[in-house]
Amino acid sequence: MSQPVFHTDEVTKVYNTGDVQVFALRGVNLDIYASEMTVLLGPSGSGKSTLLNILGGLDDATEGSAFFKGMELTAMSERQLTTYRRDHVGFVFQFYNLVPSLTARENVALVTEISPDPMLPEEALAMVGLENRIDHFPAELSGGEQQRVAIARAIAKRPEVLLCDEPTGALDSKTGVVVLEALSRINSELGTSTVVITHNAAIQNMAHRVIFFADGQISEVKVNKTRLLPHQIEW
Amino acid sequence: MRVLDKKLFRDFWRLWAQSLAIALVLACGVMILVIAIGVERSLSETQSTFYERNRFADIFASATRAPNDLKREIEQISGVSIVETRIVQYSILDLEGLSEPATARLVSLPPMGEPLLNIPSLTTGRMPDPQSSNEVVVNSTFAIANNFTVGSSFHATLNGQKRLLTISGTVLSPEFIYLIGPGAVMPDNRRFGVVWMGYDALASAFDLGGAFNDVSVRLTRDANEQMVIDELEKLLAPYGGTGPYDRSMQTSHMFLDSELKQLKAMGKAVPPLFFVISAFLVNMVLGRLITLEREQIGLFKAVGYSNAAISWHYVKLAMGIGLFGVLVGWAAGISIAYWMAGYYTVYFQFPYLIYITSPDTYAISAMAGIGAAVLGAAQSVMKTTKLSPAVAMSPPAPTRFKQNIFDKIGHFMGARQPVMMIIRSITRWPMRASLTTIGIALSVATMIATLFMFDSMDIMMDSAFFQANRQQATLSLAQPQSRAVLADVENLPGVLRAEGMQTVAVRLTNRHLTKIIGVEGRDPGMDLSRVLDAGNNSVVFPQQGIVLSDRLANQLDAQIGDTLDMEVLQGQRGHFEVPVTGVIRQYFGIGAYMDLNYLSALLQLQPLVNSVNISIDENALNGLYEQVKAAPNIAGIVRWDQIRQGFNDTVAQSSGITTTIYAFIASLIVVGVVYNSARILLSERARELASLRILGFTQNEVSFILMGELLFLTMVAIPIGFFFGYLMALGIVESFSSDMFTLPFYISRGTYGFAGVVAFTASAASALLVRRRINRLDLVAVMKTRE
Numbered sequence A: 001m002s003q004p005v006f007h008t009d010e011v012t013k014v015y016n017t018g019d020v021q022v023f024a025l026r027g028v029n030l031d032i033y034a035s036e037m038t039v040l041l042g043p044s045g046s047g048k049s050t051l052l053n054i055l056g057g058l059d060d061a062t063e064g065s066a067f068f069k070g071m072e073l074t075a076m077s078e079r080q081l082t083t084y085r086r087d088h089v090g091f092v093f094q095f096y097n098l099v100p101s102l103t104a105r106e107n108v109a110l111v112t113e114i115s116p117d118p119m120l121p122e123e124a125l126a127m128v129g130l131e132n133r134i135d136h137f138p139a140e141l142s143g144g145e146q147q148r149v150a151i152a153r154a155i156a157k158r159p160e161v162l163l164c165d166e167p168t169g170a171l172d173s174k175t176g177v178v179v180l181e182a183l184s185r186i187n188s189e190l191g192t193s194t195v196v197i198t199h200n201a202a203i204q205n206m207a208h209r210v211i212f213f214a215d216g217q218i219s220e221v222k223v224n225k226t227r228l229l230p231h232q233i234e235w
Numbered sequence B: 001m002r003v004l005d006k007k008l009f010r011d012f013w014r015l016w017a018q019s020l021a022i023a024l025v026l027a028c029g030v031m032i033l034v035i036a037i038g039v040e041r042s043l044s045e046t047q048s049t050f051y052e053r054n055r056f057a058d059i060f061a062s063a064t065r066a067p068n069d070l071k072r073e074i075e076q077i078s079g080v081s082i083v084e085t086r087i088v089q090y091s092i093l094d095l096e097g098l099s100e101p102a103t104a105r106l107v108s109l110p111p112m113g114e115p116l117l118n119i120p121s122l123t124t125g126r127m128p129d130p131q132s133s134n135e136v137v138v139n140s141t142f143a144i145a146n147n148f149t150v151g152s153s154f155h156a157t158l159n160g161q162k163r164l165l166t167i168s169g170t171v172l173s174p175e176f177i178y179l180i181g182p183g184a185v186m187p188d189n190r191r192f193g194v195v196w197m198g199y200d201a202l203a204s205a206f207d208l209g210g211a212f213n214d215v216s217v218r219l220t221r222d223a224n225e226q227m228v229i230d231e232l233e234k235l236l237a238p239y240g241g242t243g244p245y246d247r248s249m250q251t252s253h254m255f256l257d258s259e260l261k262q263l264k265a266m267g268k269a270v271p272p273l274f275f276v277i278s279a280f281l282v283n284m285v286l287g288r289l290i291t292l293e294r295e296q297i298g299l300f301k302a303v304g305y306s307n308a309a310i311s312w313h314y315v316k317l318a319m320g321i322g323l324f325g326v327l328v329g330w331a332a333g334i335s336i337a338y339w340m341a342g343y344y345t346v347y348f349q350f351p352y353l354i355y356i357t358s359p360d361t362y363a364i365s366a367m368a369g370i371g372a373a374v375l376g377a378a379q380s381v382m383k384t385t386k387l388s389p390a391v392a393m394s395p396p397a398p399t400r401f402k403q404n405i406f407d408k409i410g411h412f413m414g415a416r417q418p419v420m421m422i423i424r425s426i427t428r429w430p431m432r433a434s435l436t437t438i439g440i441a442l443s444v445a446t447m448i449a450t451l452f453m454f455d456s457m458d459i460m461m462d463s464a465f466f467q468a469n470r471q472q473a474t475l476s477l478a479q480p481q482s483r484a485v486l487a488d489v490e491n492l493p494g495v496l497r498a499e500g501m502q503t504v505a506v507r508l509t510n511r512h513l514t515k516i517i518g519v520e521g522r523d524p525g526m527d528l529s530r531v532l533d534a535g536n537n538s539v540v541f542p543q544q545g546i547v548l549s550d551r552l553a554n555q556l557d558a559q560i561g562d563t564l565d566m567e568v569l570q571g572q573r574g575h576f577e578v579p580v581t582g583v584i585r586q587y588f589g590i591g592a593y594m595d596l597n598y599l600s601a602l603l604q605l606q607p608l609v610n611s612v613n614i615s616i617d618e619n620a621l622n623g624l625y626e627q628v629k630a631a632p633n634i635a636g637i638v639r640w641d642q643i644r645q646g647f648n649d650t651v652a653q654s655s656g657i658t659t660t661i662y663a664f665i666a667s668l669i670v671v672g673v674v675y676n677s678a679r680i681l682l683s684e685r686a687r688e689l690a691s692l693r694i695l696g697f698t699q700n701e702v703s704f705i706l707m708g709e710l711l712f713l714t715m716v717a718i719p720i721g722f723f724f725g726y727l728m729a730l731g732i733v734e735s736f737s738s739d740m741f742t743l744p745f746y747i748s749r750g751t752y753g754f755a756g757v758v759a760f761t762a763s764a765a766s767a768l769l770v771r772r773r774i775n776r777l778d779l780v781a782v783m784k785t786r787e
């Protein structure tokens, strides 16, 4: 078994909204292994995004610690977290989050410009099958194409980990498959450790490992003996 | 180019209209700074160069008749470097093509060699032959106004003798950069000029052989000015000397200096206003932009851009707007400054203009302009650093509205939903609503604070020209004469009434405060020229005592009942104790008045007059002019009716231009503020407004929500602006007043009305610009976009 890239120790996250305390995470202990594709499944509001944000250095934990390859994320300063994100993490968001005033290539270049060892933006776009849409603005792309630009942007820096929060959430199943194929290809070709949050139970079949979430805690971890290819998945 | 910079350019391009609106406001500030400092420095430099090259004197004095030998004694005073003694007289001129008489100040040129001080610079021709009795040079503007060229000639009455004088050249002198006739309130190049001619000719004409009546002194570098003045006064006292004075009381210098001070004050006071408003606007626009782009900012952070890099990105946008404003301001400033400096040469006669481009002005204005934009951006940019990347990933929570007192009032009054939406919007974003209001209010205030000057001037004119001085003309006599001369004047053709007065040079002292001034002795019954109290009633002079203008009373810290020491500086001289019996308001100059009989009694002389106010029958004017031109003892005539006309014309002309300029600048501010507010409102509420449209509201109803808010804020802002304007005008009145003018504080309803109407119109126009966008709202697209 390979090394864990992420390790968490009783991670707790509490949101204080006015007089109500929301326990988004209640002591999460988990390991995520290098080069694997991990799927996080769970009902809405169970804390998946919150956990992913903490792993990606976007948010801090209220209690407990999270480690990336032995480095404690939860102890890092804002500046160190920025460097961590810049050098190691790729993000894919449910709503694409492309910069509307930049073309596909420029959206990717946004990341390659500040990375130590990036690919060419064209190369990254080719990996997600968008070599013909390079100079289009987001408004000129379909939802699936926009999401693939977002993936290209995430992988262009050759990140060690790729964190995807509902990457297919806004897409129909056919387009969703294209996006999943892109993710799967990157995972296998580049060996990028990939974490995918989804509501879609069918997607678990393409993962090495599936982590079930309920009510701010891990309810079950499952390791798939055999994995399906993305185009074999249907929903 | 960095991708982030590409985004910057595209943002800038997308926001061009709003950026332009801000940049123009900023440009106004930069422009005024560049103009005021540029023109002030150019004129100051020109002034000091001209003074230096042409050896403008430091101290001036006059006497009735001092022997030429006295010059050597003056030269002995420690601190004196150069002394020039001259004969200076007034004379009536008879000019071709001008029915009324003109007046000249005659100035002697040394019998041998060049003048040592106040050297006139030739603009055409040559200096007169010192031996010639009829060759003269005149000041260039007088020559130009009268179409004189080298070789032209005109008649002058010198001490009763009519002479034909021939122009050998035209000159400009540092002594007469601003040239104004005695008793006049404005330059009149046609009817008042300076004539330089040989000493011998003037000495023989005025029986001043071997003598002088005017001294100019240039000091050494380390001289003690006051000591020289005191010494000089002692030397001249036996010869009718009337207190020497320094440059600060030399008419031309005084006017030029006060103009320069005003320019300087304007450069300091006005631009900050524009910079502050621009900073507000940048704050508003960038704040909105950053709210709209919070997901993008979250993304930048998520992919590893540092806070510094993101802040810098938005700061650059602000700097872009600032830079744009600065460049436009510079361009406008440079071209207008040239024009302005030229404009000044109409009133101030310089032989040349040294145009100074001072790099520091540009540096300062650039720093101020860009700095204002960056400062405006600061708060919003700080917000980006606080934005957590995770929070930025989730859509912003819908703005929280709460029921408040205004809602209840609205409900109570049965307001319709659109009105409720306006009320909520204002109370939900009180900061933006206040900034919009303050911006509009400041523009209203700017207009009032500048345009009220014409109201003040009206009051000043009315008081000076129609209430106090009702005479059509004032004749000044060459020598003081007994009251019998009044009867002679009344016998002149066309003269209906003649009233005389005497002006005597005195030094008034109250404790340690002193002032040299001409005190006017007036006959109690005078009706043409009157001394008025605050209520425009003729002041009745008590038998004894002195009446002071309010400014003079202030300067001497004197109140009614105080006793002043009055030292008479001419004739028999002597000290007298005079009680202050009244203080009056006076707008032109500063004056002191007393009963002529009392003054004569003090001087132990029979009552004398040296100027005569007359009312005339218009039909007999030509006859009168003929007589005046020939009269031996009339040294000058001031036509008040012409002054009134000239003043009205000048004021009307400059008020037209000034009003237009300020209305334009103020409109720029209003447009900058309202247009940006409207765009931001629209962007914040596009979804809401589109939803209303989908629900079946008409375009008008929907626009009402947006325009209604802005017009409501404008209506609130206008009275606030009136109040600000009132305060600003009050400050200006204080700072503008000098010994030459005391600006009365008065703002007419017309000024308030004009400022209000301009602000409202500009506001409505900019709201309408945005209304076009409401009408073009793409309902589908708006509803699809996520916010």
Ligand SMILES: Nc1ncnc2c1ncn2[C@@H]1O[C@H](COP(=O)(O)OP(=O)(O)OP(=O)(O)O)[C@@H](O)[C@H]1O
Pocket (backbone or CB within 6 Å): A015, A016, A017, A022, A023, A024, A042, A043, A044, A045, A046, A047, A048, A049, A050, A051, A199
């Ligand atoms: N900024 C916040 N303030 C307060 N509560 C929050 C905040 N963000 C998340 N929560 C709460 O924390 C809990 C976990 O949220 P999280 O976004 O992690 O859920 P999730 O599993 O990603 O749900 P979904 O599948 O719907 O995206 C939820 O109950 C949510 O209401």
Ligand SMILES: [Mg+2]
Pocket (backbone or CB within 6 Å): A048, A049, A050, A165
């Ligand atoms: Mg989620």
